[in-house]
Amino acid sequence: MHVGNLRTALYAWLWAKKNNGSFILRIEDTDQARFVEGAEDMVYKTLRTAGLTWDEGPDIGGEYGPYVQSERKDMYLPYARQLVEMGKAYYCFCTKEELDERRAEAEAKGESFKYDKHCLSLSKEEVERRLAAGEPYVIRQNVPTSGKADFDDAIFGHIEVDCAELDDMILIKADGMPTYNFANVIDDHTMGITHVMRGMEYLSSTPKYNLLYDAFGWEKPVYVHLTTIMRDATHKLSKRDGDATFEDLVTAGYLPEAIVNYLSLVGWNPGDEREFFTLDELKEAFSLEGLSKSPAIFDHQKLRWMNAEYIRRLAPERYIELAGPYLDEAGVGSMDKAILARILQPRTEILSDVRDMVRFLARMDEGYELELFTNKKSKTNPEICLGILEDVVPRLAALPEWTETALHDFLMNYAAEKGMKNGTLLWPVRIAMSGQAVTPGGAIEIAALLGRDEALRRLELGLEKLRNM
RNA sequence: GGCCCCUUGGUCAAGCGGUCUAAGACACCGCCCUUUCACGGCGGUAACAGGAGUUCGAGUCUCCUAGGGGUCACCA
Numbered sequence: 255m256h257v258g259n260l261r262t263a264l265y266a267w268l269w270a271k272k273n274n275g276s277f278i279l280r281i282e283d284t285d286q287a288r289f290v291e292g293a294e295d296m297v298y299k300t301l302r303t304a305g306l307t308w309d310e311g312p313d314i315g316g317e318y319g320p321y322v323q324s325e326r327k328d329m330y331l332p333y334a335r336q337l338v339e340m341g342k343a344y345y346c347f348c349t350k351e352e353l354d355e356r357r358a359e360a361e362a363k364g365e366s367f368k369y370d371k372h373c374l375s376l377s378k379e380e381v382e383r384r385l386a387a388g389e390p391y392v393i394r395q396n397v398p399t400s401g402k403a404d405f406d407d408a409i410f411g412h413i414e415v416d417c418a419e420l421d422d423m424i425l426i427k428a429d430g431m432p433t434y435n436f437a438n439v440i441d442d443h444t445m446g447i448t449h450v451m452r453g454m455e456y457l458s459s460t461p462k463y464n465l466l467y468d469a470f471g472w473e474k475p476v477y478v479h480l481t482t483i484m485r486d487a488t489h490k491l492s493k494r495d496g497d498a499t500f501e502d503l504v505t506a507g508y509l510p511e512a513i514v515n516y517l518s519l520v521g522w523n524p525g526d527e528r529e530f531f532t533l534d535e536l537k538e539a540f541s542l543e544g545l546s547k548s549p550a551i552f553d554h555q556k557l558r559w560m561n562a563e564y565i566r567r568l569a570p571e572r573y574i575e576l577a578g579p580y581l582d583e584a585g586v587g588s589m590d591k592a593i594l595a596r597i598l599q600p601r602t603e604i605l606s607d608v609r610d611m612v613r614f615l616a617r618m619d620e621g622y623e624l625e626l627f628t629n630k631k632s633k634t635n636p637e638i639c640l641g642i643l644e645d646v647v648p649r650l651a652a653l654p655e656w657t658e659t660a661l662h663d664f665l666m667n668y669a670a671e672k673g674m675k676n677g678t679l680l681w682p683v684r685i686a687m688s689g690q691a692v693t694p695g696g697a698i699e700i701a702a703l704l705g706r707d708e709a710l711r712r713l714e715l716g717l718e719k720l721r722n723m
Numbered sequence: 724g725g726c727c728c729c730u731u732g733g734u735c736a737a738g739c740g741g742u743c744u745a746a747g748a749c750a751c752c753g754c755c756c757u758u759u760c761a762c763g764g765c766g767g768u769a770a771c772a773g774g775a776g777u778u779c780g781a782g783u784c785u786c787c788u789a790g791g792g793g794u795c796a797c798c799a
Binding site for chain 2 (some may be wrong): 285288349353354365366367392402410414415419420424426438453459461479481482488490519520523544549551553559560600602632641650676679680681684688692696
């Protein structure tokens with residue numbers, strides 16, 4: 255699921271829950287040509303993972319079912335006929351091909367195409383005859399040629415357009431399915447929908463829906479059009495262009511809670527300075543007033559930061575549980591979990607980072623450069639490191655116990671006795687054990703993690719390299 | 724192109740006529756802490772798209788311009 259869709263669902267869920275309402279899941283699948291296998295399941299999965307539970311829906315039922323539009327197919331035509339009777343809609347026999355051709359012609363001439371109401375003038379008899387003959391048809395809305403169509407949006411206020419700008423949209427397609435434009439009106443009314451939150455792209459077509467509500471004399475829902483989530487200033491986020499879906503983010507190691515929290519803040523703010531929210535807290539804080547009118551760019555960096563914050567706040571046990579698969583992948587699954595959690599947790603921004611961070615523990619690059627032993631701040635260079643390791647490695651080998659505490663006590667005492675900076679002693683030890691300049695954790699943690707044999711093997715190897723320089 | 728919507732730092736954004744020499748967060752930079760890197764702490768750079776008007780007073784209201792987005796389907 256696209257993160258923009260998830261955010262829309264989130265806001266709708268929050269608003270419903272905040273007002274003790276029901277959050278209803280309805281599958282809009284009136285375009286049979288665009289059916290995608292598995293898409294519906296992904297909707298369920300994403301919503302569940304995000305914690306947005308629904309009160310009524312295809313899988314759990316409810317008193318306003320069915321909740322899948324294709325299963326409601328037969329409900330729409332009677333309403334459309336009613337509209338025809340009222341003169342608010344009419345049968346149209348123009349084929350898609352003809353219209354496409356005329357549209358292309360108009361476009362070629364630089365004109366905008368609008369259906370000319372050709373079939374509106376067909377006599378009732380002719381319509382009956384062609385219908386009886388089984389000729390394919392659609393039903394179009396008969397939009398007045400003058401006057402205004404309008405509606406009120408909770409965020410944007412009063413929106414008004416000239417009816418003359420509006421096209422006679424198709425209500426019932428040739429295959430008997432309703433268009434989204436029609437189905438949503440019928441369903442929202444018959445299913446008792448009070449609030450509609452949806453993307454900006456519907457803002458300009460909403461006045462048309464209201465003409466329908468008025469024709470039926472139905473009460474209109476509250477409309478809340480949400481601004482687009484952008485990738486950059488001029489492009490919206492889109493799956494098509496490779497932008498990450500919710501599922502992609504989770505797979506990459508973002509926590510669902512962090513994604514939801516971040517998403518809630520893209521286009522909405524609580525009015526105070528809080529930015530960390532559980533779903534319950536969000537429910538409490540959410541308001542329509544906090545919704546933004548301008549589009550917002552999705553900031554991966556901020557999401558990353560927020561995810562890191564969530565990870566740091568995890569109980570160590572939970573962290574290990576979540577990072578487990580990546581630790582296993584890197585081949586360090588059997589190492590001391592408590593130490594791993596301690597050194598990794600504050601450094602993990604997204605779970606998948608873990609893999610690369612610990613790889614050296616499983617297998618180090620033994621061909622590392624001697625220059626790694628040089629570090630200005632620690633006052634070391636290969637010569638100094640050689641001297642230190644020559645003396646300290648045998649002593650480490652002689653340690654009766656190879657625990658973090660024992661290692662810590664020995665190394666710290668050693669540095670103190672020799673009057674050297676901790677860094678000067680620890681630098682060569684860490685480099686020899688890791689083969690890399692930057693590691694999560696320091697020499698002591700790494701030594702404990704590797705275990706006596708491997709740690710000493712690496713230290714000896716380092717000594718060897720230094721002796722041969 | 725017609726119509727609709729939007730416009731505060733690089734990003735998310737607070738601000739709803741005076742308390743704005745404009746908050747907070749991310750990012751960036753610097754310092755401190757430190758066993759490398761992170762974490763943490765402290766500090767810093769950085770914005771009202773432009774122009775008219777209304778008003779004693781405009782980031783806040785109006786109009787115009789510019790820029791951006793959306794929409795003009797038998798897609799949703």
